[in-house]
Amino acid sequence: MKRLTSLLEDLNKAKIKYRVFGQKDIDVTNIYDDSRKVKKGGLFVAIKGLRSDGHNFVDQAIKNKAAVVVVERIPKSYKGEVTVVKVNDTRSALAILSSSWFGNPSKKLKVIGITGTDGKTTTATLISQILNNNSKKCGLITTVNVQIGKKSYDTGRLTTPGALSIQSFLSKMVKAGCRYAVIEVSSHAIDQKRVQGVDFEIGVLTNVTKWEHSDYHGGFRLYRDAKAELLKKSKKVVLNKDDVFYTFFLSKYKDRKVISYGIEKNADFKVSSVRLKSTGTQFLINKEYKIDSRLLGVFNVYNLVAAISASRILGISWEGILRSIHFIRPPEGRLDAFKNNKNINIFIDYAHTPNGLESCLSTLRSIYPDKRIIALVGAEGGRDVIKRQLMGAVSTKYADYTIFTSVDPGLEKEENILKDLEKGATGGYISIPDRGEAIAEAIQNIARRSDVVVICGKGHERYIDYKGVDYYWSDREAVRIALRGEVYALGKIYN
Structure with missing residues (x-):
């Protein structure tokens, strides 16, 4: 009271x-x-x-x-x-x-905010793991869930919870003895003032692309400016120097400490000697520190070095970082391999933007250069129409065969979404509106031994928005059912 x-x-x-x-x-x-x-x-x-x-x-x-x-x-x-x-x-x-x-809990924590078009969840998760592995108790708020010690909480459909929930979770972190908190911050959350009452120690910007959420924000400039708002609230800023908008963001924050990271350009944390393998990734930072990670792909090199940059700002030693790298895991639904007895290389990934899809598929192409890749790709209804054709183009560029299907059609007709995806197609594809049938078709009829099947768009999510109602859904369960010769169907209404 x-x-x-x-x-x-x-x-x-x-x-x-x-x-x-x-x-x-x-x-x-x-x-x-x-x-x-x-x-x-x-x-x-x-x-x-x-x-x-x-x-x-x-x-x-x-x-x-x-x-x-x-x-x-x-x-x-x-x-x-x-x-x-x-x-x-x-x-x-x-x-x-x-x-x-809740007693202004963020003032009792060092809060790290992660924003960007792609890589937010993974980068946030990696920072949290590095801190916790170095005995720096850290809470985590992402689109997957909220983690406080051994407890986890569902965040529903939001990448970033509402203001009331955020403060409640931060308060729980303080009571649990956390000294740090990492928050994945969407552009919607920034625009809707959900993080206005949070004091940020560090703001990390992963990247910015032109086609995400332009419908909501009313254009790319407003989307970009929403991302900039988080950095304005942060005492220190971490930027991706390889991102095309690096100079724009750098010019806005000359009054505070800005740390850069990158692969292509010289940066404070410069990556070199990248080696991509089917079991993980190796690279050097500043030609001195060797990183040997189980995470796959160049995009995860960026996520890792962003997390390492923030961790160094927070005072974590190189020794502590290198030691913890061996134990870190990506969040659920990020190039998750699904083991099976059919010898098909099956992956589940959250890729839902053109850039994210390109990162996912190009990674698989580099790991499996001689394998046939079958990609299952979709786009959400009622939003971001501009990116659909790009998604179709990216998928058919990197995959040998694409199945266009539903992600969250909502109130929009599925055939309209699929037609938009098809407009960008330059290679072989088929459209199957029902996601369960599409997954079954990929695994049961199209894929052969040693092929790669990647199911994109849902990742960790446990629902599908169909005609304005959220129904329970799981890509992992859909794959399991398909492997035994059946078709997964929509579950009960998701609460």
Whole structure:
């Protein structure tokens, strides 16, 4: 329980202007951004989302005995029965109030934020593992899950949880004795102010490509600028010098310490002598430190050196880093090999962008130069239409045969998505809308002994959005079922 006056003081410190209608000196029992969960004495923040507006549910929050509602506009039905706090931006207010409610936990941690188009989850996971392997207790928030010690928590469909959840998890980390936290930060999360109440020690930018989330942000420049916002919040910045937008980001952060990494260009952490193998990767950093990793592909070289750069900034010794490299593992659904008795090289990968798909397929092509590669590729419905043709082009360039299929069609017709993918095709392909049937076709009928089958687009995810409803799904389970000659079907509604 906290006094409303105490929470409002943190709004003042964050320079968020507000007006209070009703009593200030009252107790608040909890904070909510979902009116259905509000309990007696709670504070409800009305958030306007893409599909619904929390302002339409203020009456429900009051009915559930909220003591305070935070809004951008006063409800027409307001009769003075509760305290109303009016602000210009409830998303910003929610972020600051959430941090305040949980005791500003990020101030008690060294927080590392990872953003970029590709490689965020892996880079975040690697930093967390390096820190924990060096007795630096670290919590982790990614699109896969939240990890705090031996406990893990589901984050649902969001790459980055909402502001209230982030602060709750950071608070749990503090209570668990963590000194560090690594957060995967999406451009949506930055734009929606989910991390506004977080103090970042280090901001890491993996890369930026032009075709991701341009529909949401209204163009590439706004997407790029959203990425820049995380770095503005960070005391130190880690940049990929090989990225085409390195100079742009460097020019924005001359007032703070910027560390660079790269393979092609001279950088603070310069990679050379890269050797790619089917069992892992070897390379040198600054011609001195030999890295021998089980991670596959050049893209994971970038992820590793980004993680190593951040770890060195945090004071982890080279000895500690080199020792921990032998134990690190990629997150689930990142070029996961699926062992089987049919002698087919089966991989499951999250690749869902043109750049990510190219990294995945070019890696497999370099590891298996003489093998036939069959790729299963899709694109989400209702978003990022511009990248679909590129996905089709990339897949048919690197794979010997492509199966276009569903990822998350949502409310869009699957045939429209598949037609967009087909427009980019320059090689052999077939389109099978049903993902389970597509996986079965690849494994049961198309693949031969020693072929490579890579199933892209879902990775770790446990759902498929079909006609606006999330159904349980697992690519790993679909592969297992296909290997025994059957077809995996959509599961129950995902909660």
